[in-house]
Amino acid sequence: xxxxxxxxxxxxxxxxxxxxxxxxxxxxxxxxxxxxxxxxxxxxxxxxxxxxxxxxxxxxxxxxxxxxxxxxxxxxxxxxxxxxxxxxxxxxxxxxxxxxxxxxxxxxxxxxxxxxxxxxxxxxxxxxxxxxxxxxxxxxxxxxxxxxxxxxxxxxxxxxxxxxxxxxxxxxxxxxxxxxxxxxxxxxxxxxxxxxxxxxxxxxxxx
Ligand SMILES: C[S@@+](CC[C@H](N)C(=O)[O-])C[C@H]1O[C@@H](n2cnc3c(N)ncnc32)[C@H](O)[C@@H]1O
Numbered sequence: 207x208x209x210x211x212x213x214x215x216x217x218x219x220x221x222x223x224x225x226x227x228x229x230x231x232x233x234x235x236x237x238x239x240x241x242x243x244x245x246x247x248x249x250x251x252x253x254x255x256x257x258x259x260x261x262x263x264x265x266x267x268x269x270x271x272x273x274x275x276x277x278x279x280x281x282x283x284x285x286x287x288x289x290x291x292x293x294x295x296x297x298x299x300x301x302x303x304x305x306x307x308x309x310x311x312x313x314x315x316x317x318x319x320x321x322x323x324x325x326x327x328x329x330x331x332x333x334x335x336x337x338x339x340x341x342x343x344x345x346x347x348x349x350x351x352x353x354x355x356x357x358x359x360x361x362x363x364x365x366x367x368x369x370x371x372x373x374x375x376x377x378x379x380x381x382x383x384x385x386x387x388x389x390x391x392x393x394x395x396x397x398x399x400x401x402x403x404x405x406x407x408x409x410x411x412x413x
Contacts, residue, residue: 233396234270242359242391242401243270246326247277250357250403253383255281259322259355263288263315263346265308266328267297275299288314290332308333309341312348321351326359326403329369336372343373347408355380356406362390363399370404377406 237243251274254262260283264271267289278285279300287299290307304314308328323346333339346356356377360370379387382405390402 230269234268236396237268237270238273240391240394240397240401242397242403243274245389245391245403246274246359249385250382251277251281251283253385254322254355255283256383259382260284261318261320261322261351262286262299263311263318263320263323263349264299265289265323265325265342265346266331267294267299267303269297271297271299286315286318286320309338309345311345315349318349319351320349320354322355322357323350324357324359326357327361329358329360330365333369334365336368339369339372340376343376343408350408353407355382356408357403358406359401359403361397361399361401363393374406376410377408378410380405380407 254260262278262283262285264274264285264287267287271287275285284301285299286302286304287297288304288306288308288311289295289298290305292305295303295305302315302318304311306314308325325342325346328342329339333342343356350356358370358373381387385405387406388402388404390400391397393399
């Protein structure tokens, strides 16, 4: 093939990569701008800082989480993350990132203890059955301080609710400042289902 033919093909490949990258960046920005995501940034993070919850495990890492980490950093909340997809590693949290299943977090991070765990967008996005959700919960409890908060964000419609239903009896509703212990945002734009946050502590009795 002539050199000009090769450079034409390379040019096309480059254009396709640029297009894919721009599409991903647009999607990330659209997700970051969602009311449910803005709630995390502008309401949850300041409330966590005010409550001195400064050691966070964040489950699942995506490009649209980078601004979340920055907001945490600005309020002196240290964030570690875990994701079983090696491709997510570049979007891991600043304090440390573990490549692996959250169901193994006790083995991946045996030396760490967290006083808040954010388990958002995982039910129906990888943890898709009640038994799996319970295994994930048991693993997270291994790395949780005794009074740690567990913030579960999930999408009614994305799942039929069986996973969260398996978790609720093992948890206690918790208060974070003056925030409601559960709140739901309606489906909008790139968020095809409602997005619900529920705040808990581990276990069913006060520790
Ligand atoms: C919808 S994204 C949510 C990302 C992030 N938690 C957030 O709130 O923006 C789901 C992410 O969780 C990861 N994930 C799903 N199941 C997992 C599991 N069992 N262990 C670790 N990561 C998991 C996926 O690889 C993906 O990156």
